[in-house]
Amino acid sequence: MDSEFSTSPSFFVLEEGASSSRYDAELEKVEPVNRADAPRCPRCGDIIGLLTWRPPYRVELELHGEEPGDFIRGTGYEELISERFAESFRAEGLTGLEGFHPVEVCRVRCMRKRPSQPLTVPRYYVVWPCFGRAAVDLVLNRVRFAPPPTCTECRSTGIDTIHGFVLEPGTWAGEDIFRPRGMQGRVVVSERFKDFVERHGLTNIQLTPTEQFVRDPSNLGPAPLPTA
Template identity: 60%
Template sequence: MRTWLQPYRVELELYGQSLGDFVKGPGYSFLLSERMAEAFQSEGLIGLSGFTPAEVVRVRRKKKGPKPGVVPRYFVVTPHFSRAAVDMARSRLRYGDPITCEECRSAGLDTVHGFTLEPGTWQDEDVFRARGLPGTDIVSERFAGFVARHGLTNMKLIPAEDYVWDPLQWGPPAG
């Protein structure tokens, strides 16, 4: 995947009454509102790098209604690629092909119906990507509490045991 390079210029789509604190960006990047970025840093959470300002060049409304008020400042961040690894024996994963790389553990992943991390591999990051779950951003319970305390918007946090990724609707693995 190509890396998003500076200068960071973004067009946002507004679906409700106000812009969210979190916006999934291109590639591995996210946009965080200024209030979320400042709170993340002041609380000492870890797992994101960058915190580079982005220029909002346009906001498009996707539903009828009043135009948004003030557009918050946004910052581009990237989650860390962690040493944390999915526990293959205790997770509910379906593979079409055998795992050939013990490092990435992702070749042939067809479905996820809940997962757990291998003991001793997670290093207490609050936002990260784990080996074995390509394209999936994982957050800690501490991060979930942070989101609730600050009333941050535009995020849906799902417990790891309830997380489902099944694009072809094959259902959970047997056993």
Template identity: 60%
Template sequence: MATERPPTPRFFVLDHEMRGPHDTTFSKVSPVNSAAAPRCPVCGDILGMRLWLPPYRGEVERYGSAFGDFVKPSGYDIIISERMAEAFQAEGLTGLQGFHPVEVTRVRVRRKRPQPLKVPRYFVATPCFGRAAMDVAHSRLRIREPMKCTECRCISVDSVHGFTLEPGTWAGEDVFRPRGEQSSIVVSERFAAFVQRHALTNMKLIPTEEFVWDSSRLGPPPDAPGSH
């Protein structure tokens, strides 16, 4: 009798829900201290933006009717509510580092309510750089410069029209930045269920195979389905 193969795990790109009922953004205020951006230990290429250092201070701007649990990322960090931070840690999810309290220096409100809303306590957390790697051969990419380093797997692309992760490279993190696609925050199915179970707000979870980044509107690569 043949052994059943375990189902292939699904992954999602995490983004904030613009123009939703909990649309909330965050802006850093001076002084903004930072350290050098992380580099690939093999080729030395820069892997992201500079690291944000204390003090963690900033302004919160609410566009929706209520404050969100997830706030539009600031650099390579994310801002999350206290209830989200506590639930994440209590349930043993992995991949977020830091959980430092943020001092909110000012609140801007774009949509008024009859009664003012209490601003939740916010924390800054940093998604880890995971071992999971983008499967270039099975992703729909317009590649400008091919991969040069097999460790960081950085490539230059003009557009992304869905991507997959190489089987066997994921180490089980629930939130991470994959090699080859470090600009995206990718989350597990367990994280997606966690968001739904706690009714966490201001998050959009896009299946990686449906994720599109195409600021120049180039369309899918010529050999991609639906590109003709």
């Protein structure tokens, strides 16, 4: 698949680790759950994200693995990161995360047999990957849009399938973690972020080169290659 693209992998899609892993966990927000308006495109006014979670930040964790990891995906556009993740991210000057608000973990429900050792729950912070300037290339991707985007700013539209994508050259502003224009529902990270994760051994994180990222729930296949 890499030969179908003109650039070598330099960006990665960020996801949680595999389900049923050692760090498999889900979160549930504890009432009251306050939400602010969803973000909108400054040009066309269309909604480009989900409702924003507002204080108080209180959660329950449902632990399917053996222990909570450094990264837990939220139920909206927010993410939970551990204290060591947060401190290292800021200390090394990485960019693209917003928020860093402390989260109260009210309860942990162990869905498997309770571990013999006392369970250690990290201190968590809630963060939001920023909406970046990097834009999904509308020509070089194997993405089926439904319908094609009409706004040149947000490039927001429905997506049926993804069989790899690249970013339009010259649009990336240098953020280490961000949501790209045209694919705001995905979190993309830089090579520097990938190195950061590996050096610190951060857990419950899966990184896939954007050129190799596939999501095709209806088995529609990739979009046709562009013709010369």
